[in-house]
Amino acid sequence: MVVIASIAVGSWAVIFMSSFSNGLVSSYIERAIQHEFSHLQFHHPGFLKDKEIEFTLEDADVLLQEIKADDKVAAAAVRSLSNAMLASAKVARGILVKGIDPEDEAALTGLDKLVVEGDYLNTKKKNTILISKKIAEKLQVKIRSKVVLTFQDFESEIVAGAFRVAGIFETDNNRFDVANCFIRRKDMNKLLGAPIKINAAPVLTEAPAKMEPANTAHEIAVYLKDHEDIAGITTAFQGKYPALKVQNYKELSPDVELMESQIEISSIIFMVIVMLALVFGIINTMLMAVLERYKELGVLMAIGMGKGKVFVMIVLETLMLALVAAPIGLAIGYLSVKFFEDKGIDLSAFSAGMREFGMSEIVYPNIESTLYVQLTIAVAITALLASLYPAWKAVRLKPIEAIRKI
Amino acid sequence: MPIIKTTQVTKVYNPDTIPVHALAGVDLEIEAGEFTAIVGPSGSGKTTLLNIIGGLDQPTSGSIEVGGQDISKFSDSEMIDFRQKNIGFVFQAYNLIPVLTAEENVEFVMLLQKRSKAERQARVKELLESVGIADKWDKRPNQLSGGQQQRVAVARALASKPTFVLADEPTANLDSKSTANLLDIMARLNQEEGITFVFSTHDQRVIDRARRVVTLVDGQVDTDVYK
Numbered sequence: 001m002v003v004i005a006s007i008a009v010g011s012w013a014v015i016f017m018s019s020f021s022n023g024l025v026s027s028y029i030e031r032a033i034q035h036e037f038s039h040l041q042f043h044h045p046g047f048l049k050d051k052e053i054e055f056t057l058e059d060a061d062v063l064l065q066e067i068k069a070d071d072k073v074a075a076a077a078v079r080s081l082s083n084a085m086l087a088s089a090k091v092a093r094g095i096l097v098k099g100i101d102p103e104d105e106a107a108l109t110g111l112d113k114l115v116v117e118g119d120y121l122n123t124k125k126k127n128t129i130l131i132s133k134k135i136a137e138k139l140q141v142k143i144r145s146k147v148v149l150t151f152q153d154f155e156s157e158i159v160a161g162a163f164r165v166a167g168i169f170e171t172d173n174n175r176f177d178v179a180n181c182f183i184r185r186k187d188m189n190k191l192l193g194a195p196i197k198i199n200a201a202p203v204l205t206e207a208p209a210k211m212e213p214a215n216t217a218h219e220i221a222v223y224l225k226d227h228e229d230i231a232g233i234t235t236a237f238q239g240k241y242p243a244l245k246v247q248n249y250k251e252l253s254p255d256v257e258l259m260e261s262q263i264e265i266s267s268i269i270f271m272v273i274v275m276l277a278l279v280f281g282i283i284n285t286m287l288m289a290v291l292e293r294y295k296e297l298g299v300l301m302a303i304g305m306g307k308g309k310v311f312v313m314i315v316l317e318t319l320m321l322a323l324v325a326a327p328i329g330l331a332i333g334y335l336s337v338k339f340f341e342d343k344g345i346d347l348s349a350f351s352a353g354m355r356e357f358g359m360s361e362i363v364y365p366n367i368e369s370t371l372y373v374q375l376t377i378a379v380a381i382t383a384l385l386a387s388l389y390p391a392w393k394a395v396r397l398k399p400i401e402a403i404r405k406i
Numbered sequence: 407m408p409i410i411k412t413t414q415v416t417k418v419y420n421p422d423t424i425p426v427h428a429l430a431g432v433d434l435e436i437e438a439g440e441f442t443a444i445v446g447p448s449g450s451g452k453t454t455l456l457n458i459i460g461g462l463d464q465p466t467s468g469s470i471e472v473g474g475q476d477i478s479k480f481s482d483s484e485m486i487d488f489r490q491k492n493i494g495f496v497f498q499a500y501n502l503i504p505v506l507t508a509e510e511n512v513e514f515v516m517l518l519q520k521r522s523k524a525e526r527q528a529r530v531k532e533l534l535e536s537v538g539i540a541d542k543w544d545k546r547p548n549q550l551s552g553g554q555q556q557r558v559a560v561a562r563a564l565a566s567k568p569t570f571v572l573a574d575e576p577t578a579n580l581d582s583k584s585t586a587n588l589l590d591i592m593a594r595l596n597q598e599e600g601i602t603f604v605f606s607t608h609d610q611r612v613i614d615r616a617r618r619v620v621t622l623v624d625g626q627v628d629t630d631v632y633k
Contacts, residue, residue, distance in 0.1 A: 295501065296501075299501040300503070301486060302462060302489065303495055303566075304566070305486070306483065306486050400462040403497060
């Protein structure tokens, strides 16, 4: 019974802890993809090196339509980017300004749903800005306050534009919140002026480039329908657009990739630790079982049961206990994961700390089905290893001494 | 030719610390079909001699031949094999396997001998009938009285068709009615089927029924009386 209980609890712990950390990290990854990186990003290769605004995507809108038409793509949006100084009457901060097309951006990142106060950027008013709650607090501004964005235009002149705060957003990730603000791409491009074509003939040869600045963009972000084969899709797009640099979220955010690979390793490490504890638990109880039945085993050997048979008997007994216990643990683990899978585990008591790391307050445990298989194999191996010592102990007993014990 | 022949068998316990000479040179021959009691006061070496004859213990010196084979030089696993084929044990404390029924306890040795199912079933039935507890075949040891358990133990000892049966104080834990019953059964098996029984005992009721009484004193044969 003790063996069954310890194996069951051990298996349950492995499943629940793995699913918990899995849920924790995957929520981080999902959010990072959702709000920050999307699955894929397209840039001018030069832009990645020094983020200078002159490295624009040519004919971004045409490109966007092409990408959107791809059947693997769920949503895509184009952005103009610039580092800027965001200043209120009292405070100024460096920030990344993203010039977005509000509708595309809403479809891609759900930015509109993150607005906690005021409106999204889809108003008719010109020069409106969406800032995070954190920034609003730092700049001491409210809805409809005026802020000034200062950045370089294409001619390397400093330009400044006055924007009214239309809305305030908040994500789970403080790092993201303090580093980003959003304005409409149309407004941004007006300030940036006409792009200077740096390594190719202007696409819009008919109209003078300076007259049509609205097409400027630095980035196209793409959300895929299915990102199982993300590396393959990345390569495919890269092949299709050799002049651009296509990156997936793993390349864009090494920490996401790290966390992804770490989930698996950490659940294996946790499994090994639990199994180690189990080994000693099983050895202890099986040894007790052997000593308890010392006399019985002695009799069996006296009447002619061979050592090999006694050994196999103890090993098989342990394995059978494990085979009874493991499914119980797996079932309880499965049920507890299922129970919390939809409900989530509310960690809001600790959420201040979690936010700093970009993790959400409610963790939805989830689990790879392969873990059940891995765990079953691990339990079987553990039980087998743990049974060897008690079995060896049983074989070494002398029937005559065993029988004398009353 | 005797089926058991011991030659100058000695056994010393704790040879390095405080030597105890349990057996000091025992010469004994037992023929097939005997119904022999080995008697003597506590500490005279009865049980030690029985253990050595039964291959549960090894002598310090001397040899034991069983059916012409010298078993004193056997390895552990040869010994186990030898016990399984040649010797039936009946212990003082019955020592049935608690989780098995009467039938399964009797059947167990035959499973080790890899007998066929039909043969096993027939033999179990026959044995349980001959010890008079065929109706208790599906009972576990804790559902049986001491006398009934010891009768199952006798049936178990006979299951492997052994050369002889060793019974170490078989009646020590039994009341007189059960003792008489058990002795009747063993005497009948001895007479009708020619099964050799060797007891160690200091129970006068057993000694009265034995046809040969070997008395051990201080690890040596003192008297050897055929009745």
